[in-house]
Amino acid sequence: MANSASGVAVNDECKLVFLELKARRAHRYVLFKLDDGSQQVVVDKVGPSSENYEDFTNSLPMDDCRYAVFDYDFTTDENCHKSKIFFIAWSPDTAKVRTKMLYASSKDRFKRELDGIQVELQATDPSEMSWDILKARAF
Template identity: 70%
Template sequence: MHRQRYEASRSTKGGVFSAAAMANSASGIAVDDDCKLKFLELKAKRNFRFIVFKLDEKALQITVDRLGNPEESYDDFTACLPPNECRYAVYDFDFITDENCQKSKIFFIAWSPDTSRVRSKMLYASSKDRFKRELDGIQLELQATDPSEMSLDIVKGRAL
């Protein structure tokens, strides 16, 4: 009986709950469906070299910020990360192993520069794990506060 009253009061007092907002109750951040669709294209069809995601603090939603063409380089990718704002990104890294085998690994990169706003860093940090779970197929993760922490040498070292 108490549970029924509790459920009824929840549904009437708080208005309508959106499924997306409920899904990430820790931070209240929703994930736009386009994020998952573009990631699947990167993973399955290799239509993109990288995807940069932005957390819209007003809408409390993660959206696609930039798509990198397959021919773009790692330098092109790092150049599109803003120096004073946080971002999430995935990068499809191609490499050749010591055994001369062509391989690819998908990196998840949490970009949180020291110069970004504290509120932004907190929102990105509290939403990261849940967002990562939405992108099924990530193999490696990097967290960077400075470009040197995600240099090509570091990426290569992690991939091998």
């Protein structure tokens, strides 16, 4: 089903890969992009569970937008292991204006397809999604 605001649909693989991250912890992160040819959101890159946050941030393009989910594992002060799933809307200042507008108008519809998102971040530069910001938003 296409997004009424932007005309962009969501590829079924996006939901399947997200479920693998959420239910089985099979991935550390997933990057999604808007495919110009098919006018739908598709999986761009899947980061294995062995990768870390630095691997994730290094995989984001510096000149193009992406949607991303990141599985943030942490231990509370009570020594309890927890996990939060972050949705990150990556829209760097160097991306084309039309691209940024298309990602912005499709974001809410796409995010609704991913049931289980716990925290949302919007970032235009790596400092807006630093490790410290993630830690602060997880609690």
